[in-house]
Each structure stands twice: as structure tokens, then as C-alpha cells.
Amino acid sequence: MSARSGVLITLEGCDGCGKSTQAALLCARLAAGGLPVGPSSAPGTVIREPGGTAAGEAIRDVLLHGLQAPAPWTEALLYAAARAELVERVLLPGLGAGRVLVLDRFIDSSLAYQGFARGLGIDAVLGVNEPGLRGLLPDLTIVLDVDPLVGLGRAGGTPDRIEAEGLDLQQRVAAGFAVLARRFPERVRLIDGFRDIDLVAASVEAAALQAVADAGARPGG
Numbered sequence: 500m501s502a503r504s505g506v507l508i509t510l511e512g513c514d515g516c517g518k519s520t521q522a523a524l525l526c527a528r529l530a531a532g533g534l535p536v537g538p539s540s541a542p543g544t545v546i547r548e549p550g551g552t553a554a555g556e557a558i559r560d561v562l563l564h565g566l567q568a569p570a571p572w573t574e575a576l577l578y579a580a581a582r583a584e585l586v587e588r589v590l591l592p593g594l595g596a597g598r599v600l601v602l603d604r605f606i607d608s609s610l611a612y613q614g615f616a617r618g619l620g621i622d623a624v625l626g627v628n629e630p631g632l633r634g635l636l637p638d639l640t641i642v643l644d645v646d647p648l649v650g651l652g653r654a655g656g657t658p659d660r661i662e663a664e665g666l667d668l669q670q671r672v673a674a675g676f677a678v679l680a681r682r683f684p685e686r687v688r689l690i691d692g693f694r695d696i697d698l699v700a701a702s703v704e705a706a707a708l709q710a711v712a713d714a715g716a717r718p719g720g
């Protein structure tokens with residue numbers, strides 16, 4: 500990926516860990532610092548997965564609002580398809596133009612949820628994503644480390660039976676992200692998300708600025 504001059508930063512973690520909150524704050528802080536944040540068509544904005552393209556939004560609807568839950572491999576392949584569209588139409592052009600792109604979820608969510616938590620296998624899920632990724636991986640992946648129970652609690656309300664099943668899944672997801680942090684130490688950073696929003700935001704910003712500086716120092720950057 501030496502042909503690109505931009506920087507790709509992804510926010511990851513279990514449900515309710517604070518990804519969307521921190522992604523928006525990070526975009527605002529980096530833009531205030533004068534960096535060219537977000538796609539050229541929508542400067543200053545977070546890119547969300549699945550979505551960010553017409554096909555991606557349609558796939559998001561099938562995944563998140565369909566009447567019948569898709570089977571695990573259907574789910575994994577639909578995420579991979581939405582991602583391929585995003586890579587081609589938004590990420591590669593943006594990175595080629597030197598922009599700093601902040602994503603609310605990306606490949607590691609598929610690896611943690613479908614690969615690890617649903618048991619399809621991290622390598623198998625990475626394998627079906629690879630053609631669509633076109634060699635692209637994040638420069639920095641921030642995993643907001645929060646007890647899954649805290650994350651579910653942030654969603655609001657008292658946990659019912661379905662949310663209790665959710666906790667079981669979320670605990671496997673959190674374990675999956677820990678596996679990914681060990682497997683990809685060059686790009687994945689765990690940040691303690693169980694602190695005040697502003698303290699978490701300061702850690703996230705520091706890690707992002709380091710990634711921007713590192714990208715500026717790489718050959719062709």
C-alpha cells in the first residue's frame with residue numbers, strides 16, 4: 500500500500516464501547532488541527548460500516564433490519580461485499596488523495612464477530628475479505644476496551660433474556676478483539692474505554708496523531 504499517501508484509522512470494540520462517540524470526536528479534533536479528514540465528498544465526517552455507499556447501505560438494511568437473521572456465512576459474505584464496495588469507491592480514492600479516513604468499524608469487526616465469536620474462523624473470514632480489501636489494512640486500529648456488560652448497560656434499559664444472550668456473544672467478541680490485538684500488534688491498539696469520554700478521546704487522539712506522523716515518515720508518504 501505504498502502508493503497511497505492518506506491514513507486509515509478504524510475504531511473497533513464490542514457493542515456500546517464508545518466507537519461512534521469517539522470516531523466523531525476524533526474527526527472533529529483532527530479537522531480542527533487542520534488535517535484533511537474524511538472523504539473529499541463529505542469532509543470532516545466518519546465513515547460507517549456497513550454502509551458508506553449505495554450498495555453498502557442496502558446491504559446494511561438486509562443485515563440489520565431484515566425480517567430473518569442471515570445465516571453466519573451469509574452475514575460474513577454480506578459484510579465482505581459491503582466492504583469491497585467501500586474500499587473501491589471511497590477508501591482507495593480518499594487515501595490516494597492523501598486524506599485521513601476515520602472508520603466506525605471495519606475488517607476487525609468481521610474477524611471478531613463472524614470469525615471468532617460465531618466460530619467461522621478468523622483466517623476463513625479474512626480469506627473471503629481479502630479480494631475486496633485489495634491489500635488495504637488500517638494504519639491504526641483502536642479497540643476500545645470495555646467490559647461487555649458495561650457496553651450493554653450503556654445501551655440503556657434493564658437487560659432482558661435476549662440481552663443476556665447478547666452478553667454471551669459480546670464476551671466472545673471481546674475475547675476475539677484481544678486475539679486480534681495479539682495477532683496484529685503492529686496496527687491494533689487497545690485503549691481503555693472505561694473512563695470519562697474526554698479522557699478516552701485524548702488517548703484516541705494521541706494514538707491517531709502518532710499514526711499520522713508515522714504515515715508521513717513512510718516511503719512515498
Ligand SMILES: Nc1ncnc2c1ncn2[C@@H]1O[C@H](COP(=O)(O)OP(=O)(O)OP(=O)(O)O)[C@@H](O)[C@H]1O
Nearest residue numbers: 513514515516517518519520521653692694695696
Ligand atoms: N466513556 C464513556 N463513558 C460513559 N458513557 C459513554 C462513554 N462513551 C460513550 N458513552 C455512551 O454510551 C452509549 C454508547 O456509545 P456509542 O454509541 O459511542 O457506542 P458504540 O460503540 O458506537 O455502540 P454500537 O456498537 O451500538 O454502535 C452512548 O449513549 C454514549 O453517549
Ligand SMILES: [Mg+2]
Nearest residue numbers: 518519520603
Ligand atoms: Mg456505534
